[in-house]
Amino acid sequence: MIPQTCRIERFFGEWESGAELLACASDVDGLTLGEVLALADGECLKLWEGLQLGYTETAGHPLLRDQIAQQYAVTGADGVTVCGGGAAEALFLLAHALLGPGDHAVVVWPAFESLHRIAPALGAEVSRVELDAADGWRLDLDAVRAALRPSTRALFVNFPHNPTGALPSRAEFEELVALAAQAGVTLVSDEVYRHLEFDGRDTLPAACDLDGSAVSVGVMSKAYALAGLRVGWMATRNRQVARAARQLKDYTTVCASAPAEILSLMALRAHEELVARSKKIILANLGHAEAFFARHAEVFEWQPPRAGMLAFPRLRPPAEVEEFIGALAREEGVLLLPGSVFDTDDNRFRIGLGRTSLPLALERTDAFLARRAGAAGV
Numbered sequence: 001m002i003p004q005t006c007r008i009e010r011f012f013g014e015w016e017s018g019a020e021l022l023a024c025a026s027d028v029d030g031l032t033l034g035e036v037l038a039l040a041d042g043e044c045l046k047l048w049e050g051l052q053l054g055y056t057e058t059a060g061h062p063l064l065r066d067q068i069a070q071q072y073a074v075t076g077a078d079g080v081t082v083c084g085g086g087a088a089e090a091l092f093l094l095a096h097a098l099l100g101p102g103d104h105a106v107v108v109w110p111a112f113e114s115l116h117r118i119a120p121a122l123g124a125e126v127s128r129v130e131l132d133a134a135d136g137w138r139l140d141l142d143a144v145r146a147a148l149r150p151s152t153r154a155l156f157v158n159f160p161h162n163p164t165g166a167l168p169s170r171a172e173f174e175e176l177v178a179l180a181a182q183a184g185v186t187l188v189s190d191e192v193y194r195h196l197e198f199d200g201r202d203t204l205p206a207a208c209d210l211d212g213s214a215v216s217v218g219v220m221s222k223a224y225a226l227a228g229l230r231v232g233w234m235a236t237r238n239r240q241v242a243r244a245a246r247q248l249k250d251y252t253t254v255c256a257s258a259p260a261e262i263l264s265l266m267a268l269r270a271h272e273e274l275v276a277r278s279k280k281i282i283l284a285n286l287g288h289a290e291a292f293f294a295r296h297a298e299v300f301e302w303q304p305p306r307a308g309m310l311a312f313p314r315l316r317p318p319a320e321v322e323e324f325i326g327a328l329a330r331e332e333g334v335l336l337l338p339g340s341v342f343d344t345d346d347n348r349f350r351i352g353l354g355r356t357s358l359p360l361a362l363e364r365t366d367a368f369l370a371r372r373a374g375a376a377g378v
């Protein structure tokens with residue numbers, strides 16, 4: 001069965017090409033091919049120059065798997081599976097590996113669509129546990145516990161969080177992982193925004209290191225600003241789940257693209273430099289966003305993010321967010337993402353802090369708001 005329409009992709013399909021300034025993207029301005037090659041060490045350059053464009057190893061290039069495994073404390077390269085369709089593929093495979101008719105899954109809400117729209121198509125029921133907007137997007141662990149049932153097979157979480165920028169404390173995250181382990185539920189921890197914590201001390205341990213049955217999902221698209229490579233991965237010591245996911249992968253991408261694997265290796269070996277580049281862009285934009293929302297406190301409710309590159313402010317009623325977004329896109333070429341793509345109805349929208357064009361987008365939004373205020377005052 002085909003999963004329910006992916007609303008975010010349909011929204012971008014409809015609006016993206018006409019909008020000059022994407023102020024809601026979930027990535028950082030991408031690196032050029034030349035910039036990645038300039039980062040390469042001697043071994044990587046040799047691999048690149050002699051690269052044969054045949055099939056690659058289905059679990060991923062051994063050097064790439066080793067490099068990815070360096071992000072984990074106890075989960076080794078054996079537990080890493082590279083996915084040629086990004087983290088989106090990893091999440092698709094994991095849902096299929098874990099869920100079937102009559103099964104139940106819990107997802108922390110709001111959620112990126114791969115975390116919850118696939119399960120119902122597999123015949124599984126999904127319960128949502130909402131982050132508390134009024135309390136800094138706090139995760140309610142009691143609510144997670146209460147949502148678990150004997151038929152619960154998977155718990156899907158995503159921290160740092162899309163779209164709110166939420167990040168639990170280390171103690172809360174450890175409790176969440178333990179809670180799933182004690183209940184015998186496989187935790188799928190979408191960690192694609194990991195390493196983009198505003199304070200580096202807030203980086204959470206990977207779920208796959210905290211518990212042998214949990215799965216961590218990572219990607220080249222976010223901290224490394226290389227979404228076009230379409231390289232993601234899953235990391236776990238849970239052999240059963242890894243085996244099932246790899247078996248399914250034989251019917252999806254089979255293996256990753258050979259050039260993308262080598263480019264990923266180059267980028268991962270330049271981890272510090274690339275993460276610093278992404279954080280510099282994000283933190284500069286965070287300053288611009290804070291100032292913008294302080295200027296317009298009567299128009300928006302703003303909860304600052306703690307990590308990642310996304311925030312989920314609220315447009316104060318009676319203004320209506322879909323109308324606001326449509327008019328802003330048409331009049332100023334600035335695109336925001338309505339909360340409705342996350343199935344929320346409280347007048348929120350997603351703003352992205354990863355593009356260097358954000359200050360210009362905010363300036364144009366200032367002008368748009370001034371015009372609206374002027375028209376309302378007439």
Ligand SMILES: Cc1ncc(COP(=O)(O)O)c(C=O)c1O
Nearest residue numbers: 026086087088112158162192221
């Ligand atoms: C939380 C989350 N998980 C997974 C993905 C998928 O990443 P990719 O499209 O690079 O595979 C995204 C992309 O925006 C995301 O926000």
